[in-house]
Amino acid sequence: MILEKLVVExxxxxxxRHEMTFSTETQKNVTVIHAENGFGKTxxxxxxxxxxxxxxxxxxxxxxxxxxxxxxxxxxxxxxREAEARVTILFRHSGEKYTxxxxxxxxxxxxxxxxxxxxxxVQRDGQPIDIDKPQWAVEAxxxxxxxxxxxxxxxxxxxxxxxxxxxxxxxxxxxxxGLSLLEAGIADLSHPNVRGRLVKELKDNTDEDTVRLIERExxxxxxxxxxxxxxxxxxxxxxAVAKExxxxxxxxxxxxxxxALQKRRQTLEDEEKGVCLKLRELTSKLSACIAEDGFTLFSxxxxxxxxxxxxxxxxxxxxxxxxxxxxxxxLLQTGECVCGCPLTLGSPARAKVEALRTIAGxxxxxxxVSALDHSLGLIDGVTNRVRATIRDxxxxxxxxxxxxxxxxxxxxxxxxxxxxxxxxxxxxxxxEREKKLFLQRELILExxxxxxxxxxxxxxxxxxxxxxxxxxxxxxxxxxxxxxLKAVDESxxxxxxxxxHEMRDLRKILNDExxxxxxxxxxRAYWAELSDDFVLRLKKRVGTGDFQEIxxxxxSSGQGQITSLVFIASLVALARRRAAIPTILKDxxxxxxxxxxxxxxxxxxQDFQAGVAKWIPTLAPQxxxxxxxxxxxxxxxxxxxxxxxxxRRYMLAYHGPTKRSEAAASIVLGSKQFTQYFHCESEYxxxxxxxx
Amino acid sequence: xxDDQNQPPQLPLTGSQRxxxxxxxxxxDIIKRVLQEERKVMxxxxxxxxxxxxxxxxxxxxx
Numbered sequence: 001m002i003l004e005k006l007v008v009e010x011x012x013x014x015x016x017r018h019e020m021t022f023s024t025e026t027q028k029n030v031t032v033i034h035a036e037n038g039f040g041k042t043x044x045x046x047x048x049x050x051x052x053x054x055x056x057x058x059x060x061x062x063x064x065x066x067x068x069x070x071x072x073x074x075x076x077x078x079x080x081r082e083a084e085a086r087v088t089i090l091f092r093h094s095g096e097k098y099t100x101x102x103x104x105x106x107x108x109x110x111x112x113x114x115x116x117x118x119x120x121x122v123q124r125d126g127q128p129i130d131i132d133k134p135q136w137a138v139e140a141x142x143x144x145x146x147x148x149x150x151x152x153x154x155x156x157x158x159x160x161x162x163x164x165x166x167x168x169x170x171x172x173x174x175x176x177x178g179l180s181l182l183e184a185g186i187a188d189l190s191h192p193n194v195r196g197r198l199v200k201e202l203k204d205n206t207d208e209d210t211v212r213l214i215e216r217e218x219x220x221x222x223x224x225x226x227x228x229x230x231x232x233x234x235x236x237x238x239x240a241v242a243k244e245x246x247x248x249x250x251x252x253x254x255x256x257x258x259x260a261l262q263k264r265r266q267t268l269e270d271e272e273k274g275v276c277l278k279l280r281e282l283t284s285k286l287s288a289c290i291a292e293d294g295f296t297l298f299s300x301x302x303x304x305x306x307x308x309x310x311x312x313x314x315x316x317x318x319x320x321x322x323x324x325x326x327x328x329x330x331l332l333q334t335g336e337c338v339c340g341c342p343l344t345l346g347s348p349a350r351a352k353v354e355a356l357r358t359i360a361g362x363x364x365x366x367x368x369v370s371a372l373d374h375s376l377g378l379i380d381g382v383t384n385r386v387r388a389t390i391r392d393x394x395x396x397x398x399x400x401x402x403x404x405x406x407x408x409x410x411x412x413x414x415x416x417x418x419x420x421x422x423x424x425x426x427x428x429x430x431x432e433r434e435k436k437l438f439l440q441r442e443l444i445l446e447x448x449x450x451x452x453x454x455x456x457x458x459x460x461x462x463x464x465x466x467x468x469x470x471x472x473x474x475x476x477x478x479x480x481x482x483x484x485l486k487a488v489d490e491s492x493x494x495x496x497x498x499x500x501h502e503m504r505d506l507r508k509i510l511n512d513e514x515x516x517x518x519x520x521x522x523x524r525a526y527w528a529e530l531s532d533d534f535v536l537r538l539k540k541r542v543g544t545g546d547f548q549e550i551x552x553x554x555x556s557s558g559q560g561q562i563t564s565l566v567f568i569a570s571l572v573a574l575a576r577r578r579a580a581i582p583t584i585l586k587d588x589x590x591x592x593x594x595x596x597x598x599x600x601x602x603x604x605x606q607d608f609q610a611g612v613a614k615w616i617p618t619l620a621p622q623x624x625x626x627x628x629x630x631x632x633x634x635x636x637x638x639x640x641x642x643x644x645x646x647x648r649r650y651m652l653a654y655h656g657p658t659k660r661s662e663a664a665a666s667i668v669l670g671s672k673q674f675t676q677y678f679h680c681e682s683e684y685x686x687x688x689x690x691x692x
Numbered sequence: 693x694x695d696d697q698n699q700p701p702q703l704p705l706t707g708s709q710r711x712x713x714x715x716x717x718x719x720x721d722i723i724k725r726v727l728q729e730e731r732k733v734m735x736x737x738x739x740x741x742x743x744x745x746x747x748x749x750x751x752x753x754x755x
Contacts, residue, residue: 184730185723193743194750484754491722491750494715501707584708585727 001142002622003048003594004097007088008687010070011050012043013654015684022594022624023647024092030617030645031624034632035652036663036676040685041598041626042153044652048596049151051087051102053144054135055114061153066113068104072682077106085109093141094591097123100138142593145175149568150593150620154600158560160567164239166534169567173534176575176593177506178585182499189492198488201481202468210471210478213464220461224454231450238443241436248433257423258430265414272407277552279400286393289386296383303383306376310369319369321361328356465489498584506574507532509581513570520618521562521611526553528563536563558604562612565600569619576621595620601631613639629664637669649690655680718753725749 007019023031035041042061049057050068058065067074069085077083083106091098101119108115120134131137142150149172159165160172174180189195203214252262313319331353335343343350418430469486473479511530518528526540538553553559572593574581600616601609613636616623627636640646651667655678659665665677670692705713712720726746733739 181727181730181734184734185726188726188730188742188746189722189750191743191746194747197747198750480754484750487718487722487754488750490716490719491726494711494719495723497711498708501711505706505708582706582709584706584712 001091001093001591001593003089003091003596003624005088005090006048006051007086008044008047009086009088010073010083011047011068011085011087012070013040013683013685014043014047014687015070015072018687020650020687020689021648022622024622025647026621028645028647029620029622030640031622031648031650032640032646033624033626033650033652034629034667034669034674034676034690035626036628036654036660038660038663039652039654039676041628041652043685044687045151045153045596045598045626047087048089049147051089051100052138052142053147054102054116054118057144057147059153061156066109068113069106069109070684072684074106074109098141099123099128100134143175143180145171145180146593148172149176149571151596152568153598154561154565155598155602157564157568157600158557160564161536161538161560163535164235169530169536170534172568172571173503173506173510176571177578178583179499179502179506181585182495182502186492186495186499189488189495195485195488195492198481198485202473202478202485205475205478205481206471206473210468210473213468213471217461217464217468220457220464224457224461227450227454227457231447231454234443234447234450238440238447241440241443245433245436245440248429248436252418252426252429252433255423255426255429257421258418258426261414261418265411268407268411268414272404275400275404275407279397279404281552282393282397282400286390286397289389289393293382293386296379296386299379300383303376303379306372310373310376319361320366321359323356323360324363324366325357325360326363328353328360502583502585505583506581510570510574513573514566517566517569517573517615517618518562520615521566521608522559526559528566530567536567538563558608561600561602561604562608565612565619568595572620592621594622594624596624596626598626599628599631600625601627601636606635610635610639612636614643616640617643617645629667630662632667649692651676651688651690653678653686653688655685656683657681721753722750725753 002024003022004024005019005021007017008014009017020031020033023029033041033044035044042059046058046062049059055065069083073083084103086101086103088099088101091100099119099121103117104113105117118134118138120131120137121128122131123129160168174183199214199217203211206214249262249266252258253266255262310319331337332343332350337343337349337353341349343353415430415434418426419434421427421430469482469489471482473482507530514528514530518526526538529537529539531537538559539550540553541550572595576592578591601612604612609631616625649669651674653676654663657680659677663677666673666675668674669690672692674688674690712723715723726749729742729745729749733742
């Protein structure tokens with residue numbers, strides 16, 4: 001999909017009709033929209049989302065989502081019929097031109113703003129053709145599930161790189177690369193109206209033993225559903241509590257009395273994250289070492305006795321064999337020695353050669369002796385290495401654990417100091433923070449318990465289902481239902497296997513893509529990687545020579561933002577060439593998708609800003625960037641202009657009684673100055689094109 | 693030139709293609725039909741008939 005034009009009419013602060021044409025040139029694929037905070041960036045981003053998906057498409061940041069129509073019109077409509085909001089989007093997809101138009105009238109907004117009018121038409125042979133069921137058509141062109149990865153707030157995007165959001169990463173990959181079809185197939189077969197019906201058929205026609213098994217199965221299914229829901233709620237609660245703690249931390253950091261201690265606490269928490277990460281790495285390294293080579297520690301006696309045996313056999317000149325059986329046999333068969341002496345039957349020469357058979361050995365035996373020598377030497381070396389790895393690992397683990405204890409002690413001290421402050425706000429905040437931390441620990445423990453129960457139940461369910469599948473059925477109806485049930489279970493299992501294979505293949509390609517994009521931005525020893533459990537990790541190599549190892553790096557906000565952006569860009573790139581990637585799923589044509597980003601430079605340092613700005617044009621076939629003047633000036637401006645990839649440029653001109661203090665009233669672009677704030681009693685925003 | 697040189701090079705099978713190829717015919721049939729049906733309706737919010745259709749396919753495949 002390539003966006004061509006956006007027309008907004010009376011949508012939020014955009015009073016009247018405003019339009020913007022996006023750059024669609026391949027070499028100038030970037031459209032920049034300059035806008036200060038509070039001037040309408042979020043509203044414009046949401047206009048696009050509302051156009052495509054209606055109310056469900058709006059972002060969390062879009063406050064009061066039920067008030068779509070411009071406030072001035074709602075307060076004093078001159079003509080009720082004219083008081084409506086409308087968003088029109090012209091776009092191209094798979095070579096066809098579409099016009100989408102969504103509207104909401106004032107009476108409808110007052111009644112239920114979620115119900116909107118949507119029209120979608122496609123140009124075929126020069127004729128506009130109305131598309132029936134337009135929302136379904138939009139979903140087919142660009143599923144709503146992928147919209148958060150194509151239209152997003154750049155400052156909030158770093159959450160994708162957090163471990164707890166692995167589920168979102170998984171969903172994004174499934175949605176954009178077509179694997180959700182497999183998920184849907186699994187869900188269809190597992191549905192109560194499919195699998196459930198067959199279970200009922202079997203239950204109604206089978207013996208008591210099988211009925212008991214089925215009842216046990218149904219009980220387990222219900223338990224798993226309940227546990228899954230509880231687990232989801234637990235995760236949501238954890239996210240909510242983490243947000244609350246974050247909010248308290250921000251308030252403490254803003255308080256003069258608490259600032260220094262809170263800053264120290266933040267430093268300690270960052271360090272704690274890094275130490276915990278290292279501890280996890282170390283534990284898995286030690287586990288891998290013990291699992292792979294740990295046996296060598298217990299084979300010392302065996303190795304020593306092996307050495308002794310081989311040594312003795314060498315001393316006795318029994319190994320390696322000096323003469324091979326095959327050589328002696330050949331001489332006797334040909335009847336002539338290598339020295340030319342005939343080996344006729346009964347001759348002394350033949351008797352001498354025949355006597356060699358008593359000391360001759362086998363070639364395989366000689367090879368085995370060499371291999372044994374080599375292996376014994378290797379085991380000895382590995383034993384020493386394993387011993388050193390475990391010793392160093394345990395020492396490092398002790399050091400890290402000690403550091404964790406020190407951090408915890410200092411955190412307790414900080415809590416006591418903050419709690420003892422006279423400042424009432426600090427006192428209250430600190431008390432609240434402690435309660436939330438306690439709750440957070442409780443939730444983490446609960447999640448662990450639920451996870452264990454879920455695994456146990458899932459294991460029991462698999463066993464019961466196998467028993468049902470293999471139970472003997474005498475009635476023919478029951479036997480048929482059982483065969484069908486078994487086929488459904490096998491189909492589900494095969495779809496799951498296919499999904500895993502497809503994902504494994506895609507992950508490899510995706511990681512290559514991620515690496516490529518990441519190196520374009522960050523000129524450091526880091527690389528980003530998507531793990532098997534769908535976590536975006538930042539990695540680096542430490543050590544030198546033979547002692548190099550790869551470790552996970554705790555991400556800063558900026559690094560998290562870049563990692564998330566890189567992931568999305570890689571996904572868009574892969575979606576574009578999906579048809580060329582081998583898959584069992586047919587007709588995955590892939591497609592072009594635009595990327596529309598609000599403030600992608602927000603939390604980035606100057607170095608990262610330059611990297612991102614340079615790389616932004618390559619993110620997607622079409623890129624739309626919203627940027628404030630403070631984020632734009634300097635490296636971003638330089639990089640975007642150097643690349644000459646900006647095809648079109650707009651600004652949001654804000655009219656209102658006041659503006660935010662940080663918002664600049666004008667912006668200088670090139671050699672020209674543009675006013676972007678106009679004092680006015682009523683509030684509205686205009687879209688103005690800028691030509692430099 | 694031998695005939696096989698005129699043929700386009702055969703790509704090695706992917707893991708999922710191998711797994712599918714090794715499955716019994718009736719399982720392959722069920723999966724093909726389920727995915728065909730799902731493809732038709734996967735973008736729809738209400739998909740009332742899909743489960744009845746899928747069940748019919750299963751019953752037809754396993755007599």
